[in-house]
Amino acid sequence: MNKKAVLIIAHGSKVQETNDITMAYMAALKAKSPETTFASCYLQLMAPDLRTAIDALYSDGVRSIKAFPFFLFNGNHIKEDIPMELDAIRADYPDLTIDFLANIGFDEKLVDIILERVLPL
Numbered sequence: 721m722n723k724k725a726v727l728i729i730a731h732g733s734k735v736q737e738t739n740d741i742t743m744a745y746m747a748a749l750k751a752k753s754p755e756t757t758f759a760s761c762y763l764q765l766m767a768p769d770l771r772t773a774i775d776a777l778y779s780d781g782v783r784s785i786k787a788f789p790f791f792l793f794n795g796n797h798i799k800e801d802i803p804m805e806l807d808a809i810r811a812d813y814p815d816l817t818i819d820f821l822a823n824i825g826f827d828e829k830l831v832d833i834i835l836e837r838v839l840p841l
Contacts, residue, residue, distance in 0.1 A: 724784040725757040725777050729770060729802060731791065732762030739766055745790070757782065763797055770802070774809050774818070784817045791823040798823050 728749070730742050742760055749758050761773035768776070777785060787806065789798055806818050824830070 722784055723757065723780070723782045725759055725782045725786070727773060727777065727785050727787045728758065728760040729787055729789045729791075730760060730762050730766075731797070732764045732766035734765055742790075763802065770805050771809060774813075774816075778813055778816060783815055784819075786819050786821055788821045789823040792825070794823055794825060 726749075728742070728746065730738070732738065742762075746758055746760050749756075757777075759773050759777055761768045761770050763770065774785065787802075789802060791798055803820060806820055810816065810818055
């Protein structure tokens with residue numbers, strides 16, 4: 721059986737609140753889509769890192785991963801760092817499919833969130 725998973729890739733930080741917020745998002749995602757296998761990892765400064773998270777998913781029988789970068793902007797991490805690391809992981813697991821999805825970028829839903837927080841002036 722080809723198990724599938726969604727891997728949420730966050731930046732990571734020295735600040736513990738970063739992990740708390742990521743875990744809150746993970747709990748909400750799992751609650752809204754309990755049939756989906758979700759995992760999370762961090763690009764830097766926190767654990768698990770990308771390689772460790774994918775190793776764990778693979779060990780659990782996952783052979784198809786949608787890797788979602790939980791990043792607003794399309795910077796070097798999105799354009800270079802994560803794709804390079806995913807390529808190295810793909811080379812180690814030729815039977816593993818990893819689809820690197822688009823980051824958040826611009827979304828009208830975020831405009832609504834910003835307006836909710838700033839209005840009225």
